[in-house]
Amino acid sequence: MTVSRFDDATKARIDELVARYPNRKAALLPALWVAQEVYGGWLPEEAQAEVADYLGLPRAEVEGVATFYTMYNKKPVGKHHIEICHNVSCQVFGADDLIHYCEKKLGISAGETTPDGMFTLNRAECLGACCNPVAIQVGGKYYEDIKTEAQIDALIDKLRAGERPAFDTPQGKLPEARTFGRNR
Amino acid sequence: MARKDKNQDAQQQQQQAAAQDKTELRGAQTNVQDPAKAPQASEEQQAAQQKIAEGSASATQGQAKQVTKGESASDAPRAERDRAPLEKQDAKTVESQHEAAEAAGAKMLKVTVDGVEVEVPEGTLAIEACFRAGADVPYFCYHPRLTSVGACRMCLVNIELDMFGSRASRILTCCTVPVTDGMAIKTATPEVKKAQNGMLEFLLANHPLDCPICDRGGECPLQNMTIAYGPPTSRYLEEKRHFPKAMPLSDYVVLDRERCIQCMRCTRFCEEISGDGQLAIINRGSSAEIGTFFGHDFSSNFSGNTIEICPVGALTSRTYRFAGRPWEIKNTDSVCAACGNGCNIAVQTRLGDLVRINGRTNEAINEEWTCDRGKFGQYYVNDANRLTTPLIKVDGEFRPASWDEALRLIADRITGFKAESGPDSIAAIGSTVCTVEENYLLGKLMRGLIGTNNIDHQMRPYPFVPMQTSIAQIETFQTIVSVGMRLDIDQPIVYLRVYKAVRKNNANWVRAESVADAAVAEALTKGGAGAVLLVPHTLEPAEIERAQALCEATGAKFNLLLPDCNSWGAPRAGASPDLLPGMKTFDEGRAQVEKAWGVSLPTAPGRAMGNIFGACVGGAVRMLYIMGANPAADYVNADLAKRALEAAEFVVVQELFLTETAKAADVVLPAASFAERDGTLVNIEGREQKIRQALNPRGDSRPDWRILADLMGRLGAPAPYFSARDVYREYSRTIPKAEALVAA
Numbered sequence: 001m002t003v004s005r006f007d008d009a010t011k012a013r014i015d016e017l018v019a020r021y022p023n024r025k026a027a028l029l030p031a032l033w034v035a036q037e038v039y040g041g042w043l044p045e046e047a048q049a050e051v052a053d054y055l056g057l058p059r060a061e062v063e064g065v066a067t068f069y070t071m072y073n074k075k076p077v078g079k080h081h082i083e084i085c086h087n088v089s090c091q092v093f094g095a096d097d098l099i100h101y102c103e104k105k106l107g108i109s110a111g112e113t114t115p116d117g118m119f120t121l122n123r124a125e126c127l128g129a130c131c132n133p134v135a136i137q138v139g140g141k142y143y144e145d146i147k148t149e150a151q152i153d154a155l156i157d158k159l160r161a162g163e164r165p166a167f168d169t170p171q172g173k174l175p176e177a178r179t180f181g182r183n184r
Numbered sequence: 185m186a187r188k189d190k191n192q193d194a195q196q197q198q199q200q201a202a203a204q205d206k207t208e209l210r211g212a213q214t215n216v217q218d219p220a221k222a223p224q225a226s227e228e229q230q231a232a233q234q235k236i237a238e239g240s241a242s243a244t245q246g247q248a249k250q251v252t253k254g255e256s257a258s259d260a261p262r263a264e265r266d267r268a269p270l271e272k273q274d275a276k277t278v279e280s281q282h283e284a285a286e287a288a289g290a291k292m293l294k295v296t297v298d299g300v301e302v303e304v305p306e307g308t309l310a311i312e313a314c315f316r317a318g319a320d321v322p323y324f325c326y327h328p329r330l331t332s333v334g335a336c337r338m339c340l341v342n343i344e345l346d347m348f349g350s351r352a353s354r355i356l357t358c359c360t361v362p363v364t365d366g367m368a369i370k371t372a373t374p375e376v377k378k379a380q381n382g383m384l385e386f387l388l389a390n391h392p393l394d395c396p397i398c399d400r401g402g403e404c405p406l407q408n409m410t411i412a413y414g415p416p417t418s419r420y421l422e423e424k425r426h427f428p429k430a431m432p433l434s435d436y437v438v439l440d441r442e443r444c445i446q447c448m449r450c451t452r453f454c455e456e457i458s459g460d461g462q463l464a465i466i467n468r469g470s471s472a473e474i475g476t477f478f479g480h481d482f483s484s485n486f487s488g489n490t491i492e493i494c495p496v497g498a499l500t501s502r503t504y505r506f507a508g509r510p511w512e513i514k515n516t517d518s519v520c521a522a523c524g525n526g527c528n529i530a531v532q533t534r535l536g537d538l539v540r541i542n543g544r545t546n547e548a549i550n551e552e553w554t555c556d557r558g559k560f561g562q563y564y565v566n567d568a569n570r571l572t573t574p575l576i577k578v579d580g581e582f583r584p585a586s587w588d589e590a591l592r593l594i595a596d597r598i599t600g601f602k603a604e605s606g607p608d609s610i611a612a613i614g615s616t617v618c619t620v621e622e623n624y625l626l627g628k629l630m631r632g633l634i635g636t637n638n639i640d641h642q643m644r645p646y647p648f649v650p651m652q653t654s655i656a657q658i659e660t661f662q663t664i665v666s667v668g669m670r671l672d673i674d675q676p677i678v679y680l681r682v683y684k685a686v687r688k689n690n691a692n693w694v695r696a697e698s699v700a701d702a703a704v705a706e707a708l709t710k711g712g713a714g715a716v717l718l719v720p721h722t723l724e725p726a727e728i729e730r731a732q733a734l735c736e737a738t739g740a741k742f743n744l745l746l747p748d749c750n751s752w753g754a755p756r757a758g759a760s761p762d763l764l765p766g767m768k769t770f771d772e773g774r775a776q777v778e779k780a781w782g783v784s785l786p787t788a789p790g791r792a793m794g795n796i797f798g799a800c801v802g803g804a805v806r807m808l809y810i811m812g813a814n815p816a817a818d819y820v821n822a823d824l825a826k827r828a829l830e831a832a833e834f835v836v837v838q839e840l841f842l843t844e845t846a847k848a849a850d851v852v853l854p855a856a857s858f859a860e861r862d863g864t865l866v867n868i869e870g871r872e873q874k875i876r877q878a879l880n881p882r883g884d885s886r887p888d889w890r891i892l893a894d895l896m897g898r899l900g901a902p903a904p905y906f907s908a909r910d911v912y913r914e915y916s917r918t919i920p921k922a923e924a925l926v927a928a
Contacts, residue, residue, distance in 0.1 A: 045477075045478045048477075048478075049477070052477075057461070058454075058455070058460065058461025058462065058464070058477075059461075059477035059480075060454075060461055060462055060463060060464035060466075060475070060476055060477040061455075061461050061464050062477075063464060063466055063475075063477050063478065064464035064465050064466055067466050067467045067468070068465075068467070068468045
């Protein structure tokens with residue numbers, strides 16, 4: 001294995017997660033979230049191996065879990081990982097059009113990363129924000145009630161400028177795992 | 185029930201069945217109204233059905249079975265399917281597990297399967313009750329030694345049981361349903377058959393059906409079940425999923441993901457039996473596949489077992505690949521010669537070559553598993569470099585010779601050395617990989633004919649301390665301490681028991697580097713009589729003594745694990761300077777052996793291994809007779825062994841290959857491998873087991889016992905042995921009979 005990227009703070013975070021469950025194996029999912037954050041938004045082989053070794057699980061089992069869940073990224077993602085919900089509510093409010101617009105604007109198809117490594121665009125299954133369609137998630141942060149292409153333009157411009165645009169909604173209060181993205 | 189069938193009979197049967205179902209439904213409804221009457225009602229109903237079917241209500245159990253068969257026959261004519269060996273083995277395993285549970289006092293439940301009533305212990309799965317009743321249930325993912333997952337959905341049957349106060353009947357996977365008292369299982373109703381048929385269609389949707397080029401063809405559960413239960417055609421006309429075929433997972437195992445039906449037998453084996461978890465399901469849904477961590481080597485020492493339990497041709501053996509078809513293969517029941525555990529194996533041969541080794545069930549030793557060393561490590565039998573003719577060294581070069589020439593030379597030299605400098609100028613080295621018979625004959629040659637006690641077999645000194653538990657008992661201990669070895673490599677089957685104890689009984693397994701480690705004493709003290717210490721023979725004798733003392737002090741069991749397939753057989757056969765056959769000292773055994781052999785045994789004390797080599801260098805021992813051993817590489821002081829081989833005037837070696845020791849010999853005799861001879865091996869527990877000849881010896885090689893018998897004949901002693909069994913019979917006469925057959 002290459003050099004460990006789990007520093008003491010990371011290990012402390014995983015230890016805290018482990019302490020919530022009856023055994024170490026149960027902390028696998030949140031530990032993978034931590035690893036995904038530490039390894040820059042995705043889970044390379046080294047990340048999965050490190051989680052497996054730290055939790056004392058067979059490595060293959062960790063890969064099995066990581067590949068089972070689509071929200072663990074198995075490929076490198078751009079600096080901003082844009083996921084646009086395309087399930088019923090959002091679709092009714094034009095999610096598909098917005099996705100196509102995004103694809104055109106960024107010059108990539110959904111599932112790809114821009115050559116400059118700034119953006120990864122993905123279709124997402126229901127983000128649980130059906131009250132405010134269309135919902136977009138960027139690196140764990142929600143942007144809701146996006147209906148127009150102008151809003152997309154504004155969002156992407158601000159992301160490109162390195163700002164965190166203020167589209168925050170009450171849905172921003174999310175389980176701890178989701179907030180990992182905020183710390184970046 | 186509205187399926188259109190061309191066969192009119194089938195339609196009629198379905199109507200009948202539908203009528204039956206309705207009555208059942210009515211029965212269920214009355215049950216709901218009055219739960220107390222439920223069992224009675226269903227009994228009456230069953231009796232009524234039996235009356236209709238056979239016109240006789242007074243049915244004993246045996247008759248009841250016939251009745252059911254009659255019923256199912258009228259439902260759908262189906263010939264009794266010939267069960268595959270794997271299925272028979274699973275059913276047998278279940279039976280032995282149930283017998284063990286019953287003996288342990290488990291509560292017995294009554295279950296009816298197709299009208300046959302069986303009693304099974306509590307906790308039994310419905311599929312196992314079906315096995316016990318002799319019912320035919322198709323299955324892929326179920327395995328009697330693995331936990332149930334219900335992954336393949338093939339074992340759907342109709343299960344009628346009392347649940348939440350009413351009696352209900354459902355189509356359920358019987359491998360995931362534990363039996364309840366009064367449960368009624370039907371395995372052959374049209375409804376069940378339709379379900380099973382549909383499941384097979386699903387399983388075959390993505391299966392490539394490349395049976396003609398698949399190694400599993402001919403012994404494939406999927407193939408068998410498809411013939412017995414499956415639809416002749418598929419409605420799935422779309423593109424099947426494709427993967428690159430034949431992806432090697434390791435040097436031994438090849439994976440074909442297209443054939444895989446995701447039954448998870450292999451992943452469960454890795455998780456539950458071998459404990460290394462090297463295989464897992466990667467991805468999900470329709471793209472799920474078996475794989476190792478990022479394609480790394482499947483390095484488990486037990487990887488070969490996944491090939492055997494794979495119910496399709498997804499995991500196949502690289503060594504057996506395209507080497508033969510199951511129906512062309514000759515199967516010989518034998519015992520593994522790779523280590524001392526003594527796994528029962530099936531040696532499978534084709535056209536004079538060893539093609540495959542499979543595990544054979546022995547609940548006392550290997551259950552049904554083998555390690556990779558046993559399964560893949562014994563192809564040396566086929567090696568082109570095997571010795572095929574006797575070799576005699578002339579001017580430093582070996583030249584091929586006839587057996588007559590070689591044996592005459594050896595006999596002449598033995599007679600010569602004996603006459604010149606006495607019998608003690610000759611020494612022999614027995615073998616921990618040759619059989620009891622062969623070591624016995626070597627002992628007889630040295631003691632009875634030549635008249636010396638210079639015979640030993642130990643490549644390093646270790647005491648002969650029998651194991652205090654059997655291999656199977658290890659899994660019952662709460663504390664297991666192993667010292668200074670990689671159990672899964674050095675003692676694979678012992679490791680499987682240890683892991684079973686860890687997994688099933690939550691035992692504490694302490695691995696230590698040395699007996700002096702504080703953890704060892706601590707664990708043994710804490711464990712007391714519930715602890716067992718596993719020690720390799722490679723420890724220094726002082727360390728072993730220390731370990732023994734520690735066990736005596738704490739009440740823990742002490743198990744010294746010897747390395748080779750006949751490490752116990754060699755001393756038992758008398759290939760030791762101080763021990764006569766049966767591991768008797770001279771005081772104990774002299775009279776018996778002298779009576780049996782009709783000679784008086786030598787009185788001078790024999791030399792042990794180090795002493796033999798020392799005496800070779802010093803000149804006191806002039807001739808070495810080495811059978812199936814390679815001291816130049818294996819002796820603890822290999823340097824001394826090499827010098828001794830150089831110094832000895834005449835060295836005879838019986839070997840399979842031109843080993844380092846054989847190269848130093850003056851005469852090399854080609855010996856037969858374990859697959860080419862009969863004989864007896866004694867495993868680490870002291871259990872005697874027979875190996876059987878599966879192949880003819882390569883070239884002009886001969887079994888070691890035959891070589892020794894010929895030599896004895898040439899030395900003027902009668903050697904009336906026509907088979908290894910003759911030798912064993914004589915061996916068992918030299919020791920009290922009861923001891924010859926008993927396992928320690």
